[in-house]
Amino acid sequence: xxxxxxxxxxxxxxxxxxxxxxxxxxxxxxxxxxxxxxxxxxxxxxxxxxxxxxxxxxxxxxxxxxxxxxxxxxxxxxxxxxxxxxxxxxxxxxxxxxxxxxxxxxxxxxxxxxxxxxxxxxxxxxxxxxxxxxxxxxxxxxxxxxxxxxxxxxxxxxxxxxxxxxxxxxxxxxxxxxxxxxxxxxxxxxxxxxxxxxxxxxxxxxxxxxxxxxxxxxxxxxxxxxxxxxxxxxxxxxxxxxxxxxxxxxxxxxxxxxxxxxxxxxxxxxxxxxxxxxxxxxxxxxxxxxxxxxxxxxxxxxxxxxxxxxxxxxxxxxxxxxxxxxxxxxxxxxxxxxxxxx
Amino acid sequence: xxxxxxxxxxxxxxxxxxxxxxxxxxxxxxxxxxxxxxxxxxxxxxxxxxxxxxxxxxxxxxxxxxxxxxxxxxxxxxxxxxxxxxxxxxxxxxxxxxxxxxxxxxxxxxxxxxxxxxxxxxxxxxxxxxxxxxxxxxxxxxxxxxxxxxxxxxxxxxxxxxxxxxxxxxxxxxxxxxxxxxxxxxxxxxxxxxxxxxxxxxxxxxxxxxxxxxxxxxxxxxxxxxxxxxxxxxxxxxxxxxxxxxxxxxxxxxxxxxxxxxxxxxxxxxxxxxxxxxxxxxxxxxxxxxxxxxxxxxxxxxxxxxxxxxxxxxxxxxxxxxxxxxxxxxxxxxxxxxxxxx
DNA sequence: CTGAAAGCGCTTACAG
DNA sequence: CTGAAAGCGCTTACAG
Numbered sequence: 001x002x003x004x005x006x007x008x009x010x011x012x013x014x015x016x017x018x019x020x021x022x023x024x025x026x027x028x029x030x031x032x033x034x035x036x037x038x039x040x041x042x043x044x045x046x047x048x049x050x051x052x053x054x055x056x057x058x059x060x061x062x063x064x065x066x067x068x069x070x071x072x073x074x075x076x077x078x079x080x081x082x083x084x085x086x087x088x089x090x091x092x093x094x095x096x097x098x099x100x101x102x103x104x105x106x107x108x109x110x111x112x113x114x115x116x117x118x119x120x121x122x123x124x125x126x127x128x129x130x131x132x133x134x135x136x137x138x139x140x141x142x143x144x145x146x147x148x149x150x151x152x153x154x155x156x157x158x159x160x161x162x163x164x165x166x167x168x169x170x171x172x173x174x175x176x177x178x179x180x181x182x183x184x185x186x187x188x189x190x191x192x193x194x195x196x197x198x199x200x201x202x203x204x205x206x207x208x209x210x211x212x213x214x215x216x217x218x219x220x221x222x223x224x225x226x227x228x229x230x231x232x233x234x235x236x237x238x239x240x241x242x243x244x245x246x247x248x249x250x251x252x253x254x255x256x257x258x259x260x261x262x263x264x265x266x267x268x269x270x271x272x273x274x275x276x277x278x279x280x281x282x283x284x285x286x287x288x289x290x291x292x293x294x295x296x297x298x299x300x301x302x303x304x305x306x307x308x309x310x311x312x313x314x315x316x317x318x319x320x321x322x323x324x325x326x327x328x329x330x331x332x333x334x335x336x337x338x339x340x341x342x
Numbered sequence: 343x344x345x346x347x348x349x350x351x352x353x354x355x356x357x358x359x360x361x362x363x364x365x366x367x368x369x370x371x372x373x374x375x376x377x378x379x380x381x382x383x384x385x386x387x388x389x390x391x392x393x394x395x396x397x398x399x400x401x402x403x404x405x406x407x408x409x410x411x412x413x414x415x416x417x418x419x420x421x422x423x424x425x426x427x428x429x430x431x432x433x434x435x436x437x438x439x440x441x442x443x444x445x446x447x448x449x450x451x452x453x454x455x456x457x458x459x460x461x462x463x464x465x466x467x468x469x470x471x472x473x474x475x476x477x478x479x480x481x482x483x484x485x486x487x488x489x490x491x492x493x494x495x496x497x498x499x500x501x502x503x504x505x506x507x508x509x510x511x512x513x514x515x516x517x518x519x520x521x522x523x524x525x526x527x528x529x530x531x532x533x534x535x536x537x538x539x540x541x542x543x544x545x546x547x548x549x550x551x552x553x554x555x556x557x558x559x560x561x562x563x564x565x566x567x568x569x570x571x572x573x574x575x576x577x578x579x580x581x582x583x584x585x586x587x588x589x590x591x592x593x594x595x596x597x598x599x600x601x602x603x604x605x606x607x608x609x610x611x612x613x614x615x616x617x618x619x620x621x622x623x624x625x626x627x628x629x630x631x632x633x634x635x636x637x638x639x640x641x642x643x644x645x646x647x648x649x650x651x652x653x654x655x656x657x658x659x660x661x662x663x664x665x666x667x668x669x670x671x672x673x674x675x676x677x678x679x680x681x682x683x684x
Numbered sequence: 685c686t687g688a689a690a691g692c693g694c695t696t697a698c699a700g
Numbered sequence: 701c702t703g704a705a706a707g708c709g710c711t712t713a714c715a716g
Contacts, residue, residue, distance in 0.1 A: 012709080059404050104437070
């Protein structure tokens with residue numbers, strides 16, 4: 001019975017059992033210091049550690065080393081289907097490297113974000129990944145001041161001197177617009193996401209810029225307060241109240257597009273016959289919806305994995321200058337878009 | 343400049359600044375011990391702590407107190423839409439109580455589960471919530487031996503002497519079957535989930551028991567290896583290969599039902615006109631699918647919240663005997679079920 | 685290669 | 701009400 005009980009076995013118990021100093025046990029059990037200990041002792045330490053059911057107390061180790069092998073992740077809301085794959089990408093990269101990941105939701109609340117960051121700091125996390133950054137983000141600013149290592153994912157701040165993994169939004173929007181233009185749409189509207197998020201902002205900017213280049217009407221934009229279904233619904237109605245001669249709408253993300261579809265149907269129209277609608281992100285199950293949503297797919301899992309690798313490098317200490325990595329989106333044509341009927 | 347820099351400010355810095363002992367600072371800052379310190383000192387400590395930008399080192403505090411105010415959560419896969427709301431329910435309950443939650447994925451792998459549990463133990467977590475339990479679960483058994491406090495959520499182990507928040511599966515299955523029987527179905531099949539999970543097992547058992555009571559054929563069951571879309575697809579084909587005179591199929595969960603629908607369509611049939619199909623769990627967006635899936639809704643968020651409360655009580659120490667709390671499912675009729683056409 | 689000591693930043697009996 | 705000391709379980713210079 002390698003009795004694992006409340007009275008936890010420590011490095012001292014192992015040392016005592018063997019008649020060596022506990023520092024020797026510590027060294028024998030440490031991959032880096034092991035080489036300084038004679039092979040026989042290492043062997044003996046390992047076997048009795050195992051026999052006694054020794055498990056290191058990471059708290060003690062962290063306290064001493066002033067690093068915790070823990071990393072914090074801030075997401076707006078775990079329940080938004082965009083984020084679970086990002087988080088898994090992060091976990092699947094960080095955990096094999098020996099890190100524990102702590103996730104917290106901010107619900108788009110700056111104070112909650114700041115508080116979550118502080119709690120994580122209290123736990124001496126080795127780094128932070130933000131999926132929540134606003135273009136001007138006090139929590140991120142604080143981390144810069146702190147010299148806390150961090151990586152932004154999906155969204156970036158306005159300043160360019162931070163690590164970030166983002167999407168080439170310009171390309172994403174161009175893919176969508178090319179698709180719609182090819183289908184014969186010339187009056188295209190945009191339900192833009194929140195402008196304090198780089199995603200909402202960049203997509204809206206790319207939208208009007210590219211339409212201008214293509215010599216098409218480029219000011220049919222309604223701004224949503226949040227990336228939600230209900231905001232998509234509201235925005236579509238607001239849009240149509242102002243101007244109703246468009247035939248396609250580009251959702252700032254999938255949820256806005258879904259809300260838009262709801263509003264279109266409530267108004268007695270159909271998708272795609274009356275309005276073509278596109279999403280952005282390609283959250284799960286869109287292919288099963290009615291109509292299956294045409295959208296832009298982004299590599300969420302890989303973004304998470306890349307963000308984690310980047311953070312690992314930053315923690316590793318090789319103090320490279322910050323890099324912003326843009327990943328490529330892909331067009332996914334499904335059933336919510338069709339030829340313009342005008 | 344309350345310069346928060348790498349050289350973190352400690353309780354000793356605050357003490358020095360004030361000319362008191364650091365133990366006094368510790369007491370003044372502790373809600374429980376504060377009463378033993380004179381109000382003026384408390385006030386002074388608080389203000390200079392704030393001024394110096396003091397933040398407690400939770401690692402040190404935890405090490406000393408032998409509790410970490412951290413809780414572990416084990417889920418099969420964050421990416422399965424069933425789990426995010428459960429986790430949010432847990433977080434929203436635990437975080438306001440001062441706990442940090444650490445989530446890990448097990449991918450239905452017993453070794454990964456055990457390892458994740460051990461890592462969490464190394465971090466001196468105060469308790470554990472399992473959304474991954476199998477009916478006979480070595481990781482759970484280990485926690486019982488350890489006297490680690492834990493709560494099971496969604497699934498339970500066979501033994502009944504553990505805390506658990508589960509669904510009244512019997513009721514859920516009866517709701518589904520009553521609905522189908524009312525629609526005139528008399529030959530109803532079941533794509534059962536894995537039998538080593540209490541959910542898969544209980545639902546299958548309730549299925550055949552209730553049909554027997556209703557004097558209907560009750561042995562049309564195919565067992566899926568996992569709760570996935572592809573397994574649902576495979577299982578439906580296997581089922582139809584053996585016996586093809588049924589008109590409705592009860593999916594062991596929503597994903598199995600979706601796979602089942604895929605298989606039905608591939609075979610050239612339609613839902614619900616040829617086969618009625620039901621799900622279980624009511625994951626998000628089912629109402630937007632084509633056809634919108636008839637299913638049983640379970641209160642995922644509340645289950646998480648309840649599990650967290652229960653764990654909080656267990657940690658609180660009032661050593662109550664274990665309780666198994668069954669929550670009520672609700673029938674959600676949508677478009678994947680219709681009158682039997684035979 | 686190994687030991688003895690000091691210390692990471694807290695908390696908490698024990699005195700007074 | 702406050703101080704001084706000890707200690708949580710590790711790690712790591714410093715000696716030898």
